[in-house]
Amino acid sequence: MALFNTVVSWLMKKRMHQIELFVKYPLEVQEEWFKRLIQQGKNTEWGKKHDFKSIHTYDHFRQRIPISTYEDMKPYIDRLRQGEQNILWPEEIKWFAKSSGTTSSKSKFIPVSNASLEECHFKAGKDMLSLYVNNYPNTNLFSGRGLVMGGSHTITEVDNASYYDGDLSAILIQNLPFWVQLLKTPNLSISLMDEWESKIELMAKETMQHDVTSISGVPSWTLVLLRKILELTDKSNISEVWPNLEVFFHGGVSFTPYAELYKSLIPSSSMHYMETYNASEGFFGIQDQIDSQDLLLMLDYGIFYEFIHLNELDADSMKAVGLDEVQTGQPYAMVITTNGGLWRYLIGDTIVFTSTDPFRIQITGRTKSFINVFGEELMVDNAEKALAIACLKCDALIADYTAAPRFTNQESSAVHEWLIEFEEPPQNLEYFAETFDNALKSLNSDYEAKRYKNMILQAPVLYQVPSGTFYNWLKSKGKLGGQHKVPRLSNNRGILDEILSTLGHSSGKKNYICNKT
Numbered sequence: 443m444a445l446f447n448t449v450v451s452w453l454m455k456k457r458m459h460q461i462e463l464f465v466k467y468p469l470e471v472q473e474e475w476f477k478r479l480i481q482q483g484k485n486t487e488w489g490k491k492h493d494f495k496s497i498h499t500y501d502h503f504r505q506r507i508p509i510s511t512y513e514d515m516k517p518y519i520d521r522l523r524q525g526e527q528n529i530l531w532p533e534e535i536k537w538f539a540k541s542s543g544t545t546s547s548k549s550k551f552i553p554v555s556n557a558s559l560e561e562c563h564f565k566a567g568k569d570m571l572s573l574y575v576n577n578y579p580n581t582n583l584f585s586g587r588g589l590v591m592g593g594s595h596t597i598t599e600v601d602n603a604s605y606y607d608g609d610l611s612a613i614l615i616q617n618l619p620f621w622v623q624l625l626k627t628p629n630l631s632i633s634l635m636d637e638w639e640s641k642i643e644l645m646a647k648e649t650m651q652h653d654v655t656s657i658s659g660v661p662s663w664t665l666v667l668l669r670k671i672l673e674l675t676d677k678s679n680i681s682e683v684w685p686n687l688e689v690f691f692h693g694g695v696s697f698t699p700y701a702e703l704y705k706s707l708i709p710s711s712s713m714h715y716m717e718t719y720n721a722s723e724g725f726f727g728i729q730d731q732i733d734s735q736d737l738l739l740m741l742d743y744g745i746f747y748e749f750i751h752l753n754e755l756d757a758d759s760m761k762a763v764g765l766d767e768v769q770t771g772q773p774y775a776m777v778i779t780t781n782g783g784l785w786r787y788l789i790g791d792t793i794v795f796t797s798t799d800p801f802r803i804q805i806t807g808r809t810k811s812f813i814n815v816f817g818e819e820l821m822v823d824n825a826e827k828a829l830a831i832a833c834l835k836c837d838a839l840i841a842d843y844t845a846a847p848r849f850t851n852q853e854s855s856a857v858h859e860w861l862i863e864f865e866e867p868p869q870n871l872e873y874f875a876e877t878f879d880n881a882l883k884s885l886n887s888d889y890e891a892k893r894y895k896n897m898i899l900q901a902p903v904l905y906q907v908p909s910g911t912f913y914n915w916l917k918s919k920g921k922l923g924g925q926h927k928v929p930r931l932s933n934n935r936g937i938l939d940e941i942l943s944t945l946g947h948s949s950g951k952k953n954y955i956c957n958k959t
Contacts, residue, residue, distance in 0.1 A: 451584065457572040461730075464741040465800040469766055476500060476746045479779055487529045488518065488785060500764060504748070509760055509777060509786045512550050519551055523607075525600040530783030531555050536603070537617075539610040539722035540595075552722040554613055558782035562743040563614055566718075566725035569740065570691055573730045574716055578688075586686055587627040587652040590615060591659030591667065594636035610722045611659075627652045638922035646670040654684040660694035661704070662842065662927060666913070668707055681710045693718040695927050696805070697735075698826040699840045702833065703865050719805060723789050724780050727803055736802040744781030749774035752792065755809060762786070770795045773821075775809050792821065813847055813858060813931050818889040818899060820858070820882070822930045828881035829862075835877050836868035842912040842928050846938040848903070857900040861941055863907050875904045907945060915941050 464471040480503070484494035497503050508514070515530075522535050530553065537554040575581055592615045595608020606613065615626075615633050623630060628648040635641040650671050657664060668680055677683050687708065697704075697717060704715070719727035719737050724745050727737030739747070748762035752773040762777050776789050790810060793803045807822030814820065829840055845860040868874040879901055883890040892899040912928045929937055 451575050454572040454575040457568055458576050468741050468801055471741045472765055479746055482532060486532055504762055507786050509788055511788050519553060522553055525603055536605050537613050538607045539613060540607050541722040551607060553783050555782045557744060559617055561781055562725050565743060570718060570728050573728055577732050583655050586655035588625055588656045589649050589654045590626050591664050592633040594634050642667055642670050646674050650675055650683055653686055655686050656689045658691040661692050661697055661700040662695060680708045688712055689714045689716055691716050691718055693720050696826045698830050703839045723784060736796045736804055739801040739803055746779040748777040768795050770798060811931050813933060818892045820889055824882060824886045827885055828878050831881040832874050832878040836874045838868040839865035841865045844928055844930060844938060846932045846935045857903050859903045861905045861907050863911050
């Protein structure tokens, strides 16, 4: 295994040359992919409809092709799921990544082509490992097993052909090369189970027998597995179970609320954390620096990027710009054209560029995951950072949370209500709320202005909810595991009121855990 680790580490380093090329020539690489995507899509139904053969420049492209949401593309995707082909992409599409999104319970089915599997997702996996090896050349990552948290998929038969719907993670695991299957745990049959609670039990029993050196998954669901392993092994921390564990490749949700919790579960000085930006629609970014969580925008994965400034997102005619026009520090919604057949697709994520040489980003939230009842423009990024500050000052740890606005009876002022499930609650909830509020003010000038003397927005209301509240809510929705996660911020109260009602609370009652007014 030591020899194998040396050989694989050397192979991973070879990929760094390709990464360095698109870092050095980002606009040229994106221009090349733009041309290739147009060329490959010109004979599809979508390409003929929009006359791709006459598109020669980016200006032609953005004038001719509309910006699309999932609802816009759904009729075409529905036809693909019925077995029609060559509609959005010239390859046969038989995989569909199922996603419920973050603010809607309605499932989305994102087409996954062979090209997107090979040129995007699998290539990203290699790059993730290459960047890690480059940063930690003395790694023993490949001397043990990689624990991969996966979802499940279902098979649909249409006209004697099989089509698959499921979590992207399950699609990737199902299609991994055999040699990668040998290096991962658990085995395929357990990885693809669809009954999540039994799956966690079996995953724990199998993986705790192996020498696990890396973990890949969503922080929230990985946490459930790690707790089960500690329960079964009667160990005090994960380092006692897997002494050679050295890295957690995480994505799907912000790691900020989980950082201290993971450090307590894995108290190893040699443990590393590496963030990725992957979604059902594609793999977009990887943390490439040891001392920064900024994500390198990956430009050679068969994805052409555009960006819409948030100020123009709801305009009648949204203007998208290419990489050559973006500015650091500005909030953008991301638009992608992919080798899976998504054309000028508004993915729903918001990002900010921290650098344009090279292009690095931070994920700031979702276009529909924010609170903006009176112009406070509170984004998920603000919430994550403020909660982290409050936890640090109050010696607390958070497992999960969600928030929404509540209007007063006069509808002249409002409050934000927060449901927080603590792993370790603060000793003084009122002080925690005050610290959190002050942190939000320091991070968001719009929020600070609306909080001035409680004239528009009152101090936040916090509910400390019992352990397991969000898990049970997801379970009641049939959303355990996979890509499912708790929606963070919303302008409507649907989710928050639903969870409150299950706890015997109702909006407007004065039985708040903390209400600092």
